[in-house]
Structure formats: structure tokens, C-alpha cells
Amino acid sequence: MNYEKSIQDSCSCTIIHEDIINKVKSIMPQEEKLYDLAEFFKVLGDSTRIKIICALLESEMCVCDIAALLCMNQSAISHQLRILKQSRLVKFRKEGKVVYYSLDDEHIKQIFDYGLIHIME
Amino acid sequence: MNYEKSIQDSCSCTIIHEDIINKVKSIMPQEEKLYDLAEFFKVLGDSTRIKIICALLESEMCVCDIAALLCMNQSAISHQLRILKQSRLVKFRKEGKVVYYSLDDEHIKQIFDYGLIHIME
DNA sequence: ATAATATATGAACGAATGCGCATATGTACA
DNA sequence: TGTACATATGCGCATTCGTTCATATATTAT
Helix, strand or coil: CCCCHHHHHHHHCCCCHHHHHHHHHHHHHHHHHHHHHHHHHHCCCCCCHHHHHHHHHHCCHHHHHHHHCCCCCHHHHHHHHHHHHHCEEEEEEEEEEEEEEEEEECCCCHHHHHHHHHCCC | CEEEEEEEHHHHCCCCHHHHHHHHHHHCCCCHHHHHHHHHHHHHHHHHHHHHHHHHCCCCCEEEHHHHHHHHHHHHHHHHHHHHHHCCCCCEEEECCEEEEEECCCCCCHHHHHCCCCCCC
């Protein structure tokens, strides 16, 4: 039983091109980094959050205004803002009772635009 | 009962800054486009798919090789490749029994890099 | 035609996710 | 101090998602 076979057993798959696998394996970033990257895109992968980000690209807004703009429950917006906050995509400032949210990532606009380019093609 | 109040009723939220809402509303892309954008990022928002894309950034690969590289079931890889195919992120060519997948979007690399910049900060 | 093998796919199941409800927290003002 | 209001949050529910298993499809070789 050779090396390929033993990997086949653990991965239930035959290796056809070991050279390619080794080459690719050598350039793959650390597992954890790719996991974080997926987590980042997951945050962008919800239409409510995308709408919030899109709105904040134009202007800072308070929670109530975002809820009114999107015709959604204040609670739902708060929940999503928490997720955006946790992934450091938005920041906030308090003014009395009112909390104003704004974008906290200068690259969001570009990522947004590349995404739009993709869906247009 | 004024205009703000009536929106408050349907969205269960008071409008504080009507001017901002109107300004933002005027520049928001169509709902459908934002939905598609979220769908696009949702596809990138899974670590298996991110790993596949990352591997294909380096070289085209067949299904078995991807499964072996990621130490995952061939079926799981096939399912994820279908999703990547549907969103036109990968393309494939057949060579006998073997199906080779490769990237089908020239902007993926840049989106990837911007994502990495974000998680590094 | 039959066997072997690479890939695709439907069903099922557990896990994760988004939202609404109820309520808590914090702030302003009477 | 009490009321009003903006926001945050725990819980529960419905839905979606990722994976595995079993099996189907397709291609090659015997």
C-alpha cells in the first residue's frame, strides 16, 4: 500500500495528481486565516446587513432611521448591527439616547464594487 | 397623524431624521441587486468554499484532488463545487472521467486580498 | 456486456442563522 | 422620582445550510 492509498483511506478519495496537491498545499494560507476570511464574507452574505452597509456608505445613521429605511423591526436591526460591530465593519457614537452608526472599514466600498462587477457579468 | 407616524406604525419605529432617510433612499441600488450581492458574498462565506477557491487560485484541480487536499468527502466537495459553479465562480472541463475545475472570475483574487486586509487589521 | 472508477445528486439530519417578542438598560426631561 | 423613548439582548421558532450516506450517471478498459 503506497502513500496515495493511505491518504485515500482517510479522505475516502483517490489522489490522481500528487504533484499538484503538494504544490497547492505549499501555498495555502494557514487554516485559521481562511476560516476568518470565510467568517468575514459570511457577515457580508446577508441582505439585511448588505443594505445597512450600503446605507452607511452614504451617511451615518441611527438605529431607528435604519429600521425605518429598511422597513424592519428595530430589534432585527440591532441584532445585525451587533454582528457588524463584532466584525469591526461599523463603529458607533452615542448622542444622548441616540446611537449613530457609521462604517469602520475603508475597503468595504471596493469589496462592494468588485462584488457588483461580478454579479453584473 | 403625520407622515413619520404612519411609517412608524408599519415599521414599528420612529423616524428621527427624515432628510437622511430620504437622501439615503435615493442612492440605494435596487433591492434585487443588493440581494444578489448578498448571495454572492454568502457563497464566499463558507470555509470549505474559500479553501477550494484558494486552491484554484494556484492551479486547476480535479474533484478527487481537492477532496484529498482538504481531507474531505468527495461528495461534500462536489456539492460545494456545484454552488461555486452556479454562482459562476468556477468553470470546469472534462477529460474522460476526470473533471477539472478552475476559477471563472478574474476579480476573485482582489476580493480575496481586500478580505485578507480587513481581517489583518 | 461487465467491472472499475470519477463525479453528481437526492434524502436526511444536525447545526447555525435571522427575526420577532418580551424585556432590560440607559438617557433625558418633567 | 417617574415617565418616555432609543437601543440592546435573551429566548424561541422557523428556515437555511453543510455534510454524510446511498445511489445514479458517465466514461474507460477488459
